[in-house]
Amino acid sequence: MSVSVRVPAKVNVQLAVGAARPDGFHDLANVFLAVGLYDQVTVTPAEELRITCEGPDAGQVPLDRTNLAARAALALAERRGIDPAVHIHIAKDIPVAGGMAGGSADGAGALLACNTLWDAGASRAELLAICAELGSDVPFSLVGGAALGTGRGEKLTALEVGATFHWVFAMADRGLSTPAVFREFDRLGEGLDIPEPVASGELLEALAKGDPDALAAAVSNDLQSAALSLFPELADTLAAGRGAGALTALVSGSGPTTAFLVRDPESAEKVAQALRVSGTCRTVRTASGPAPGATVL
Numbered sequence: 466m467s468v469s470v471r472v473p474a475k476v477n478v479q480l481a482v483g484a485a486r487p488d489g490f491h492d493l494a495n496v497f498l499a500v501g502l503y504d505q506v507t508v509t510p511a512e513e514l515r516i517t518c519e520g521p522d523a524g525q526v527p528l529d530r531t532n533l534a535a536r537a538a539l540a541l542a543e544r545r546g547i548d549p550a551v552h553i554h555i556a557k558d559i560p561v562a563g564g565m566a567g568g569s570a571d572g573a574g575a576l577l578a579c580n581t582l583w584d585a586g587a588s589r590a591e592l593l594a595i596c597a598e599l600g601s602d603v604p605f606s607l608v609g610g611a612a613l614g615t616g617r618g619e620k621l622t623a624l625e626v627g628a629t630f631h632w633v634f635a636m637a638d639r640g641l642s643t644p645a646v647f648r649e650f651d652r653l654g655e656g657l658d659i660p661e662p663v664a665s666g667e668l669l670e671a672l673a674k675g676d677p678d679a680l681a682a683a684v685s686n687d688l689q690s691a692a693l694s695l696f697p698e699l700a701d702t703l704a705a706g707r708g709a710g711a712l713t714a715l716v717s718g719s720g721p722t723t724a725f726l727v728r729d730p731e732s733a734e735k736v737a738q739a740l741r742v743s744g745t746c747r748t749v750r751t752a753s754g755p756a757p758g759a760t761v762l
């Protein structure tokens with residue numbers, strides 16, 4: 466018997482970042498939107514814990530116990546006194562090290578899949594607590610939809626969204642390390658007074674109304690300068706998407722994936738095609754959100 470779970474990627478429509486905390490993390494006002502690009506995690510009883518991965522970026526995914534999916538299975542097994550002998554297969558469609566929470570999606574997916582396979586009975590609250598131990602983005606991968614993440618991004622409040630938003634994503638030809646981008650944020654902010662991160666009222670209202678123009682005017686990402694500093698060519702990708710008529714263009718989370726908000730699926734195709742021929746990115750995908758969180762298939 467196997468259990469498969471589908472888990473969405475995310476884009477951060479607002480990412481306000483505070484000063485580094487004593488523990489090295491940063492307080493955030495992190496407005497997540499799940500989008501319809503998915504990894505599928507399948508767990509099957511096996512002799513011992515092992516991981517396999519398929520997909521265009523599979524070669525970059527660690528297949529040992531550092532994989533977030535393995536860490537999730539081990540964390541649940543340990544809490545429940547269960548033998549973690551399971552084969553975890555990841556069908557990966559979310560770009561690796563792209564700022565779209567691909568590893569986090571696999572962690573949340575494996576956790577939900579193992580809880581189901583083992584009939585482990587962990588409650589939603591317990592699953593969310595394990596997610597928060599695994600990483601700041603992992604709780605959101607479990608719940609999906611749209612949410613405000615505070616603390617280091619793990620304390621979630623669900624948000625109302627009044628309509629489907631359409632996006633184009635441009636994947637870069639190399640990844641960016643999330644800790645390196647936060648370090649660059651610290652370096653660029655040295656000597657400056659970094660304000661407390663606060664969610665934008667205009668942005669929350671735009672989401673609730675389902676108004677793409679208002680959302681485009683309100684999106685922001687405090688990690689964007691740091692990502693551009695480490696990966697200056699991303700400016701060309703952003704300009705190509707803007708030039709093709711995107712309502713707004715921004716770096717997704719810690720990057721280097723760039724995200725383009727568009728008015729409708731037709732504009733998405735137009736912007737996607739322009740980005741494809743621009744020579745400024747590796748691949749281009751369209752997706753809309755909010756998408757549901759981790760779901761047992």
Ligand SMILES: C[C@](O)(CO)[C@H](O)COP(=O)(O)OP(=O)(O)OC[C@H]1O[C@@H](n2ccc(N)nc2=O)[C@H](O)[C@@H]1O
Pocket residue numbers: 477480489490491492493495564566569599600601602603616617618643644647718719
């Ligand atoms: C950039 C975002 O993707 C936006 O959603 C997240 O903040 C990152 O979430 P994540 O990849 O789940 O990150 P974690 O695995 O928790 O942390 C990886 C590293 O990112 C940095 N980090 C992460 C989250 C946070 N609030 N402050 C940080 O400084 C820390 O250096 C940490 O060691």
Ligand SMILES: Nc1ncnc2c1ncn2[C@@H]1O[C@H](COP(=O)(O)OP(=O)(O)OP(=O)(O)O)[C@@H](O)[C@H]1O
Pocket residue numbers: 525526527531532533534555560561562563564565566567568569571572602640641643718719720
């Ligand atoms: N299941 C996994 N899938 C992909 N990468 C993983 C996984 N488990 C661990 N990793 C490691 O995590 C690193 C970050 O990959 P990931 O795809 O999660 O980045 P990301 O999408 O930028 O994350 P985020 O948006 O949450 O900051 C990879 O370089 C890889 O070494």
